[in-house]
Amino acid sequence: MTNDVGTNWAGNLAYSALTLHKPTSVDEVRRIVAASSSIRALGSRHSFNDIADGTAELLSTAALTGPVTVDRERSTVSVGAGIRYGELARELEREGLALANLASLPHISVGGAVATGTHGSGIRNRSLAAAVVGLELVTASGELVRFSAGDPDFDGAVVNLGALGIVTRLELEVEPAFEVEQTVFEKLPLENLLRDFDGVTGAAYSVSVFTTWRDPDVADAVWVKRRPDRDAPLEGTLFGAVAADDERHPLPGLPAIGCTPQLGAAGPWYNRLPHFKLDFTPSNGVELQSEYLVPRVHAVDAIRAVRELSAEIVPLLQVNEIRTVAADELWLSSSYGTDAVGLHFTWVQDQPAVQKLLPKLEAALEPFSARPHWGKLFTSGAQDLDRLYPRLEDFRLLAKRLDPDGVFANPFTDGLMGR
Ligand SMILES: Cc1cc2nc3c(=O)[nH]c(=O)nc-3n(C[C@H](O)[C@H](O)[C@H](O)COP(=O)(O)OP(=O)(O)OC[C@H]3O[C@@H](n4cnc5c(N)ncnc54)[C@H](O)[C@@H]3O)c2cc1C
Structure with missing residues (x-):
C-alpha cells in the first residue's frame, strides 16, 4: 500500500505511516492519540534515521506553534x-x-x-x-x-x-x-588543534572546526562566533589559521549565499549562531549525517582516531565538523554528565557505503565512550547504549509507565527498550 506522508528532509527515508494527522489544537492531539494504537510525533523531518518512522500513524506538529x-x-x-x-x-x-x-x-x-x-x-x-x-x-x-x-x-x-x-x-x-561577530579562520595546522584543543574551541562563545581530511595535517577552517560583551577581541590569526578575506560556506568552495554573515560584522544572535540563514530555505539536502559525542577529555585521542581512518573517510565525506557541548543532566542527552565534543560527519548521499563505514568508525571511537546523535545515522546496538547512558533503564521504566502498551513505540525505540 502506498501513502502520501512523504520523506524526511534528506530524502533517504520514505515514512511508512499510512496516515499523517495535522492537528491544530492540543484538544485535537488528545483525541487523535486516544483513538490510536500506534502513533508518534513528526516534527520538521530533519532526522536522518528511522527514529520518526515505523508507526501506523504520524502526527505532524507543524501547526502546533503558538501561542508564544x-x-x-x-x-x-x-x-x-x-x-x-x-x-x-x-x-x-x-x-x-x-x-x-x-x-x-x-x-x-x-x-x-x-x-x-x-x-x-x-x-x-x-x-x-x-x-x-x-x-x-x-x-x-x-x-x-x-x-x-x-x-x-x-x-x-x-x-x-x-x-x-x-x-x-x-x-x-x-x-x-545579545550580539555575535562571526569570523572564519582558514588552514588550522592540525597539530595546533591537538596541542591546545581547549584553547581553540574556547577561543570564543561558539567555535566549530571544519575539515574534509583531504589534508590530514590541516583543518580547513575554524568558525568563531564571538560575543563582544564577553569574549576577548580576535586577531588576524588563530593558532596559525588566518582570517578569511571573504565569506565562506562550511563546504569548501561552495558559495556562501545561504550562510550567516561573517568577516567579524556584529549582528543579532539568531543571525550568527547558526551557520545558515533563517530566510534561506535549503532544498532537500544531498547529504547524510552522523555524529558521535565523546567526553571532552578524550577529544584529542578521538580526533586522532578519526584521522587514522581518513583514507577511508575522505571518499564519503563532505565535511567533518568538530564542536563542543557543555554537560547537562538529561538522562538521554549525549552530553549527560560530561562536557563533550561532537564529531559530526556530513556524508555524501550514498547510504549503503556510509552504513558500511560506520561500524569501523564506531569501533575506532568505542574506547572513548562515543554516544551517537539520536537523529543521525549510527549502528551501535542496545547493549552499547546501556553502557553509554547510565540512566537508560530509568528511561525504560518511565516509558513503560507513561506508555504501557507501546502506542509510541517503533522499531528504533524497540531496540533501545529491549522490546
Ligand atoms: C541540515 C541539518 C542540520 C542539522 N544540524 C544539527 C545541529 O547543528 N546539531 C544537532 O545536534 N543536530 C542537527 N541536526 C539533526 C536534527 O536537529 C535532529 O534530527 C532533530 O531531531 C530534528 O528535529 P525535527 O523536528 O526535524 O525532528 P523529526 O525528524 O521530525 O523527529 C525526530 C524525533 O523527534 C520526535 N519528535 C518530534 N517532535 C516531537 C514532539 N513534539 N513530541 C515528541 N516527540 C517529537 C519524533 O517522534 C522523532 O522521534 C541537523 C539535521 C539536518 C537535516
Whole structure:
C-alpha cells in the first residue's frame, strides 16, 4: 500500500505511516492519540534515521506553534512544540530576548530538536534541550501531563526520542538579546588543534572546526562566533589559521549565499549562531549525517582516531565538523554528565557505503565512550547504549509507565527498550 506522508528532509527515508494527522489544537492531539494504537510525533523531518518512522500513524506538529508567551519574571518563553527555532527567534527579537544557543540551521522544530538532544557549539553552551524548564506531553491515554524542572522524572522526559508521547508545549529559558561577530579562520595546522584543543574551541562563545581530511595535517577552517560583551577581541590569526578575506560556506568552495554573515560584522544572535540563514530555505539536502559525542577529555585521542581512518573517510565525506557541548543532566542527552565534543560527519548521499563505514568508525571511537546523535545515522546496538547512558533503564521504566502498551513505540525505540 502506498501513502502520501512523504520523506524526511534528506530524502533517504520514505515514512511508512499510512496516515499523517495535522492537528491544530492540543484538544485535537488528545483525541487523535486516544483513538490510536500506534502513533508518534513528526516534527520538521530533519532526522536522518528511522527514529520518526515505523508507526501506523504520524502526527505532524507543524501547526502546533503558538501561542508564544514570555514570562519576564521567570526569564522563560512558552511555545508550541512545532515552532521552528527561526520562527521563535523572530518572536524573541521583538521582546529583546534570546536563546543561549542554536543548532547549525534554524529550520528545525523545537520539539524535535529537544527530543533528540540537538545541540550547537560552545564549551559553556549546553544542548538546546538543556534550556527546557517545563513541558506538556499528551500520553497514550490522551491525558495532558506537565513536567517541570525539579520534578523527579523531568530529566528523563526532556530528551524523549518521541517515545513518551506527543510534546505539545515547551517552556525554555531565555536571556537578554545579545550580539555575535562571526569570523572564519582558514588552514588550522592540525597539530595546533591537538596541542591546545581547549584553547581553540574556547577561543570564543561558539567555535566549530571544519575539515574534509583531504589534508590530514590541516583543518580547513575554524568558525568563531564571538560575543563582544564577553569574549576577548580576535586577531588576524588563530593558532596559525588566518582570517578569511571573504565569506565562506562550511563546504569548501561552495558559495556562501545561504550562510550567516561573517568577516567579524556584529549582528543579532539568531543571525550568527547558526551557520545558515533563517530566510534561506535549503532544498532537500544531498547529504547524510552522523555524529558521535565523546567526553571532552578524550577529544584529542578521538580526533586522532578519526584521522587514522581518513583514507577511508575522505571518499564519503563532505565535511567533518568538530564542536563542543557543555554537560547537562538529561538522562538521554549525549552530553549527560560530561562536557563533550561532537564529531559530526556530513556524508555524501550514498547510504549503503556510509552504513558500511560506520561500524569501523564506531569501533575506532568505542574506547572513548562515543554516544551517537539520536537523529543521525549510527549502528551501535542496545547493549552499547546501556553502557553509554547510565540512566537508560530509568528511561525504560518511565516509558513503560507513561506508555504501557507501546502506542509510541517503533522499531528504533524497540531496540533501545529491549522490546
Ligand atoms: C541540515 C541539518 C542540520 C542539522 N544540524 C544539527 C545541529 O547543528 N546539531 C544537532 O545536534 N543536530 C542537527 N541536526 C539533526 C536534527 O536537529 C535532529 O534530527 C532533530 O531531531 C530534528 O528535529 P525535527 O523536528 O526535524 O525532528 P523529526 O525528524 O521530525 O523527529 C525526530 C524525533 O523527534 C520526535 N519528535 C518530534 N517532535 C516531537 C514532539 N513534539 N513530541 C515528541 N516527540 C517529537 C519524533 O517522534 C522523532 O522521534 C541537523 C539535521 C539536518 C537535516
